[in-house]
Amino acid sequence: MTRFGGRVPVPCIPDAKIGGYLLDDRHAEGGPKAAFFLSRGFTREDPRSFIAALLEHGCSDNLVASVENSFVIKYICEGPMQMPDGSRHPVRSVWKQIDDGALRALVTAYPITPPSAR
Numbered sequence: 001m002t003r004f005g006g007r008v009p010v011p012c013i014p015d016a017k018i019g020g021y022l023l024d025d026r027h028a029e030g031g032p033k034a035a036f037f038l039s040r041g042f043t044r045e046d047p048r049s050f051i052a053a054l055l056e057h058g059c060s061d062n063l064v065a066s067v068e069n070s071f072v073i074k075y076i077c078e079g080p081m082q083m084p085d086g087s088r089h090p091v092r093s094v095w096k097q098i099d100d101g102a103l104r105a106l107v108t109a110y111p112i113t114p115p116s117a118r
Contacts, residue, residue, distance in 0.1 A: 011055055011095070013106045018047045022109060033110045041084025049084060054109055057081045058093050073097040075104065078112060 021030040023037060023044045030093040042050040062079035074096045080088040090112040 010103050011058055011106070012098075012103050014052060017045075017106055018050060019044060019091060023047065023050060033108070035111075036111045040087060040089065053081055053083075054093060057091060057109070058095055058106065059074070062093075074107065083101050 009020040021027055021034075023030075023034050023042060025038060026035040027032050027034065037050065038044075042053070057079065058077050062077035063075055064078045065076045067074045067076065073096065075097070077093045077095070081088065081091040082088055091109055092112050095107040096107050097103075098105050
């Protein structure tokens with residue numbers, strides 16, 4: 001399990017972050033992300049499998065950077081995520097420290113385009 005800031009915080013993913021953003025293809029910012037995740041087999045009807053994949057991604061050894069400003073510490077995780085269609089695709093998930101570091105909350109997640117595909 002990844003240690004963020006020297007401790008192992010409890011991950012949390014607000015329901016609205018899934019149904020109203022990352023799996024909502026009509027959302028202005030989340031739409032393209034939703035299109036990707038939905039095309040790989042995740043569904044709005046079964047958000048638990050998507051949440052499980054995000055938790056696995058954020059709790060594994062995928063931490064690549066932490067960014068701190070005067071308001072929050074964000075943790076950036078990058079690595080392959082298991083998709084329901086059987087593929088493993090590189091994804092970046094961003095988490096923020098909340099509740100004095102006891103929790104880390106999902107901010108966003110999106111596919112990383114390999115350099116050769118740009």
